[in-house]
Amino acid sequence: MKGSVLVLILMVCMLVPITGFAEKVGGGDITFSPKNASPVVFSHEKHVSEKGLKCTGCHYQIFQMQQGSYKMDMSKINKGDFCGKCHNGQKSFDVKDSKNCGKCHR
Numbered sequence: 001m002k003g004s005v006l007v008l009i010l011m012v013c014m015l016v017p018i019t020g021f022a023e024k025v026g027g028g029d030i031t032f033s034p035k036n037a038s039p040v041v042f043s044h045e046k047h048v049s050e051k052g053l054k055c056t057g058c059h060y061q062i063f064q065m066q067q068g069s070y071k072m073d074m075s076k077i078n079k080g081d082f083c084g085k086c087h088n089g090q091k092s093f094d095v096k097d098s099k100n101c102g103k104c105h106r
Contacts, residue, residue, distance in 0.1 A: 026055070034073065038105040 027044035034040065047053050062085050064070060070082070077084040078096050083104070087095045093103060 032072070037074075040104045041106060042104075 029044070030042045032040040032042065047058075048055065062082060072082045074095075076082060077087070080088060084095055086092045087100075089097070093100045095104070
């Protein structure tokens with residue numbers, strides 16, 4: 001009995017650091033500062049943890065891993081590039097609708 005309790009405690013202690021690491025979402029928040037518009041704060045946490053998206057759903061299909069490796073602007077986003085791939089009114093809120101501007105621009 002004592003041995004099995006000790007093994008259980010040891011297993012729990014070993015799992016705590018692993019689960020703590022697994023819950024952390026890489027990338028953090030990224031702030032974009034477009035010309036003539038309020039900054040845009042992109043939250044990896046919101047997209048991955050809250051919405052259940054996978055990193056590979058965006059990275060390498062839509063975005064490169066290095067910030068600044070692409071030139072985004074609203075005309076490209078409105079055409080369905082970058083954020084506009086999902087923010088099209090079908091998968092998520094539509095970036096073309098002016099009432100949604102404040103959801104990204106703050």
